Amino acid sequence: MPVESLFPRLEPLLPTVQKPIQYVGGELNSQVKDWDSCDVRWAIMYPDAYEVGLPNQGVMILYEVLNEQPGVLAERTYSVWPDMAAKMRAAGVPQFTVDGHRPVKDFDVLGISFSTELGYTNMLEALDLAGIPLHARDRDESHPIVLAGGHAAFNPEPIAEFLDAAVLGDGEQAVLEMTAVLRQAKLDGVDREQTLLRLARAGGVYVPRFYDTDYLPDGRIARVVPNRPDVPFRVHKRTVMDLDEWPYPKQPLVPLAETVHERMSVEIFRGCTRGCRFCQAGMITRPVRERSLTGIGDMVKAGLDATGYEEVGLLSLSSADHSEIGAVAKGLADRYEGTQTSLSLPSTRVDAFNIDLAQEISRNGRRSGLTFAPEGGSERLRKVINKMVSKDDLVNTVTTAYGAGWRQVKLYFMVGLPTETDEDVLEIAEMARDVIRAGRSITGTRDVRCTVSIGGFVPKPHTPFQWASQLDHETTDRRLKLLRDAINSDRSTAKAIGYRYHDGKPGIVEGLLSRGDRRVGPVIEQVWRDGGKFDGWSEHFSYDRWMAAAEKAGVDVAWYTTREREQSEVLPWDHLDSGLDKEWLWSDWQDALAEQDLDDCRWIPCFDCGVCPQMGTDIQIGPTGKTLLPLTVVKNPLGVA
Amino acid sequence: MARKTPTGPPPPPPVQRLRLRYTKRGRLRFTSHRDIARAFERALRRAQVPMAYSAGFSPHPKISWVGAAPTGVASEAEYVEISVAERVDLDRLRSALDESLPAGIDITEVVEAPVGSSLPDRIEASHWGIRLPGVGLDAALQAVSAFLSAESVVVERLMKDGKRQMDARAAVVAMSASATDGDRSCATLDVVVRHVTPAVRPDDVLSGLRIVADLVPPVPPEATRYAQGPLTESGGVGDPLAPDRLHADGATRAAADLEQEAAGAPS
Numbered sequence: 068m069p070v071e072s073l074f075p076r077l078e079p080l081l082p083t084v085q086k087p088i089q090y091v092g093g094e095l096n097s098q099v100k101d102w103d104s105c106d107v108r109w110a111i112m113y114p115d116a117y118e119v120g121l122p123n124q125g126v127m128i129l130y131e132v133l134n135e136q137p138g139v140l141a142e143r144t145y146s147v148w149p150d151m152a153a154k155m156r157a158a159g160v161p162q163f164t165v166d167g168h169r170p171v172k173d174f175d176v177l178g179i180s181f182s183t184e185l186g187y188t189n190m191l192e193a194l195d196l197a198g199i200p201l202h203a204r205d206r207d208e209s210h211p212i213v214l215a216g217g218h219a220a221f222n223p224e225p226i227a228e229f230l231d232a233a234v235l236g237d238g239e240q241a242v243l244e245m246t247a248v249l250r251q252a253k254l255d256g257v258d259r260e261q262t263l264l265r266l267a268r269a270g271g272v273y274v275p276r277f278y279d280t281d282y283l284p285d286g287r288i289a290r291v292v293p294n295r296p297d298v299p300f301r302v303h304k305r306t307v308m309d310l311d312e313w314p315y316p317k318q319p320l321v322p323l324a325e326t327v328h329e330r331m332s333v334e335i336f337r338g339c340t341r342g343c344r345f346c347q348a349g350m351i352t353r354p355v356r357e358r359s360l361t362g363i364g365d366m367v368k369a370g371l372d373a374t375g376y377e378e379v380g381l382l383s384l385s386s387a388d389h390s391e392i393g394a395v396a397k398g399l400a401d402r403y404e405g406t407q408t409s410l411s412l413p414s415t416r417v418d419a420f421n422i423d424l425a426q427e428i429s430r431n432g433r434r435s436g437l438t439f440a441p442e443g444g445s446e447r448l449r450k451v452i453n454k455m456v457s458k459d460d461l462v463n464t465v466t467t468a469y470g471a472g473w474r475q476v477k478l479y480f481m482v483g484l485p486t487e488t489d490e491d492v493l494e495i496a497e498m499a500r501d502v503i504r505a506g507r508s509i510t511g512t513r514d515v516r517c518t519v520s521i522g523g524f525v526p527k528p529h530t531p532f533q534w535a536s537q538l539d540h541e542t543t544d545r546r547l548k549l550l551r552d553a554i555n556s557d558r559s560t561a562k563a564i565g566y567r568y569h570d571g572k573p574g575i576v577e578g579l580l581s582r583g584d585r586r587v588g589p590v591i592e593q594v595w596r597d598g599g600k601f602d603g604w605s606e607h608f609s610y611d612r613w614m615a616a617a618e619k620a621g622v623d624v625a626w627y628t629t630r631e632r633e634q635s636e637v638l639p640w641d642h643l644d645s646g647l648d649k650e651w652l653w654s655d656w657q658d659a660l661a662e663q664d665l666d667d668c669r670w671i672p673c674f675d676c677g678v679c680p681q682m683g684t685d686i687q688i689g690p691t692g693k694t695l696l697p698l699t700v701v702k703n704p705l706g707v708a
Numbered sequence: 709m710a711r712k713t714p715t716g717p718p719p720p721p722p723v724q725r726l727r728l729r730y731t732k733r734g735r736l737r738f739t740s741h742r743d744i745a746r747a748f749e750r751a752l753r754r755a756q757v758p759m760a761y762s763a764g765f766s767p768h769p770k771i772s773w774v775g776a777a778p779t780g781v782a783s784e785a786e787y788v789e790i791s792v793a794e795r796v797d798l799d800r801l802r803s804a805l806d807e808s809l810p811a812g813i814d815i816t817e818v819v820e821a822p823v824g825s826s827l828p829d830r831i832e833a834s835h836w837g838i839r840l841p842g843v844g845l846d847a848a849l850q851a852v853s854a855f856l857s858a859e860s861v862v863v864e865r866l867m868k869d870g871k872r873q874m875d876a877r878a879a880v881v882a883m884s885a886s887a888t889d890g891d892r893s894c895a896t897l898d899v900v901v902r903h904v905t906p907a908v909r910p911d912d913v914l915s916g917l918r919i920v921a922d923l924v925p926p927v928p929p930e931a932t933r934y935a936q937g938p939l940t941e942s943g944g945v946g947d948p949l950a951p952d953r954l955h956a957d958g959a960t961r962a963a964a965d966l967e968q969e970a971a972g973a974p975s
Contacts, residue, residue, distance in 0.1 A: 074735075079927050081780070087738040090738075091736075321750060323746075323810065325742060373754075375750030375753035701756070703794045703796070704800075704804075705804055708800075
């Protein structure tokens with residue numbers, strides 16, 4: 068049965084809303100496949116505004132991987148802004164995909180990629196707009212399977228009642244295997260329950276309804292157990308090995324609308340074993356798997372040809388740690404000399420950075436600012452979080468950058484880390500002052516600046532800090548103010564130091580959603596019913612709305628956030644296997660409290676975090692010893708014949 | 709940011725300036741001018757147009773925009789000038805760039821700009837077509853006549869710096885209404901509007917019709933710019949590229965004359 072495009076009904080709404088182009092689709096390299104010649108159809112959602120969601124690499128990769136398959140169709144959908152949502156409700160236009168403008172409700176799967184828990188209310192808004200029942204138990208054969216992925220899917224318990232399934236880890240192979248299961252289930256004509264059972268039994272797919280949670284009288288979890296035979300006790304994450312075999316996105320989407328990243332991105336490696344104890348991404352994406360030097364070169368070339376972008380971002384969790392980063396940067400800078408193509412290297416560690424690398428990166432194009440992330444203000448605290456960089460290292464590196472011509476440096480820290488004291492935080496001010504003084508000295512000018520940017524720490528599942536007490540927002544705000552006063556107290560440097568921070572309240576809500584269990588679900592639903600959405604946007608976020616909803620649902624927010632957990636406690640995500648051994652995480656937590664650092668397993672013997680043996684994976688790193696050859700360039704193909 | 713002067717040679721200078729006429733059709737009418745500008749820059753790179761760049765730490769391709777239809781308004785006649793660092797063939801450039809741009813932004817003409825000529829100086833007025841679904845021809849004719857017989861029609865528009873008032877009547881050179889494709893239940897307005905500051909847009913003309921005749925379209929109207937260019941004596945809008953085309957013809961003739969001369973001359 069053909070599904071008609073909603074565009075004719077959408078079009079009259081477009082002149083009346085903000086930034087209508089975001090709803091139009093037609094991005095370069097997007098595609099609309101024929102509905103009836105496909106038998107498995109995916110709608111992929113990034114639950115935030117188009118300008119944030121479009122550049123998301125995960126969505127782009129899965130969109131392309133799925134659409135390459137014959138008989139499989141994938142289209143994208145994003146959160147519509149509140150002005151559009153109101154018009155759609157008034158006109159009876161349901162949540163649509165931007166590719167074919169087809170109703171999301173008509174797809175087989177609605178896969179939602181959660182980078183952050185603050186997208187949960189946007190999921191409910193999209194389900195409601197789509198005409199899909201909010202609760203999984205109320206859905207029938209006519210509704211898509213609502214599937215969560217992304218980092219937040221490593222603890223989907225707070226949204227368990229809204230999800231049919233969640234998939235943990237890398238999605239590339241998982242979506243193809245799920246597609247095969249769904250195709251067979253359709254051929255066999257089995258019902259929704261049976262289809263979900265098949266997915267659960269195939270491995271790597273978590274179906275919350277097949278697990279029951281029992282609680283102790285004090286509120287802690289007693290156990291989480293399957294309620295169907297052959298459903299695994301623990302669901303394991305997926306790991307893609309050999310990134311060179313998965314050079315996606317090959318044809319990156321280029322939007323007409325303005326988005327948060329106006330560049331082409333190439334993931335140069337996945338995973339990180341630096342072992343920063345606060346970092347969920349680094350813990351759940353192990354082991355390190357590098358894309359090879361030549362693999363990177365091929366992707367950059369194909370991507371630039373396909374997009375026309377003039378900036379290439381070399382992405383990873385710590386890009387300067389690629390075993391051949393020097394050769395990558397030099398090779399690309401040589402290749403694109405004189406073409407106005409610039410490179411950027413986000414996420415650079417202080418100790419892995421050197422000025423030669425920065426010079427290569429900025430050789431052909433615009434020289435952007437430099438960002439370093441010491442994360443912790445004091446040496447002691449940096450031992451606790453295992454981010455081993457000394458103050459001298461930092462000051463020296465930044466001074467070298469000033470000496471090499473940079474004038475603006477950004478320093479990123481967190482407030483609210485375990486064991487933190489006021490003194491730890493105040494050392495941030497001292498570090499910033501030292502940086503400015505050293506910069507003035509080496510440049511012989513007062514024209515150097517640094518910006519101190521502060522994020523609030525939120526303990527995350529599957530990290531050594533999963534047991535930690537989160538700092539209450541009052542203390543967070545008090546420390547932020549102390550730090551501001553300290554920066555301003557030295558009038559000789561105050562004007563050279565910028566200070567950016569957010570108050571502590573949104574972090575508490577993120578903490579509730581990060582380490583919550585199934586009892587937090589009703590809070591999310593209540594917040595959405597009270598008008599909550601776009602919680603990642605300060606102009607839409609309301610702390611009071613969240614607290615009121617928690618009270619109504621009888622949920623003690625402090626119990627989920629500021630309470631420290633004991634070793635014996637069953638955590639809501641214990642049945643979801645990131646590969647990390649819980650014993651190892653606990654011992655790393657104890658090491659943190661003892662201010663013991665731990666090196667990276669790329670350069671020391673295995674310390675048994677558990678991932679490789681549990682997942683059957685291994686570290687994949689170079690060097691390959693290869694080099695990037697120059698590209699053959701056609702001189703002015705449009706010249707006069 | 710570094711304050712050092714850029715190292716290395718300055719970018720190669722422009723050798724040819726080109727004027728492009730392009731459209732904004734169908735769904736692409738919802739692009740803003742900034743969207744179009746970004747799409748153009750990327751399309752120029754994909755089409756391997758040898759753009760001339762500005763000097764400095766943030767080199768930008770040399771592109772100058774000549775007016776721009778507002779978001780939501782379609783156009784058959786938008787103009788942009790680009791400068792290239794190596795001479796290009798106009799037809800090859802047109803088809804390569806057209807292919808690189810999304811369907812709906814179509815390059816309809818490319819001419820070479822003679823040295824010293826200014827395209828913005830030739831743009832004096834626009835010819836708009838405004839389709840009004842749900843507005844009958846009779847109502848439209850009545851509104852047009854009320855508008856044209858008014859001395860002035862002051863309308864308000866919300867701008868970034870607050871509300872601005874402007875006289876929509878003063879900017880309108882000509883206006884008429886007709887049935888869209890013979891359908892008397894859907895009128896189309898033909899309006900010639902002089903370019904003034906602040907600009908009077910199709911929206912402002914419609915606001916004027918609401919004020920003088922209480923004309924309120926039940927669904928959003930669809931405006932299209934048919935032409936922009938010099939105002940002709942008869943109150944129409946001329947082709948702003950005509951002088952360049954004449955110049956090119958002249959240049960071609962001159963070159964042909966030279967060749968003929970060369971062929972005819974004793975060796």
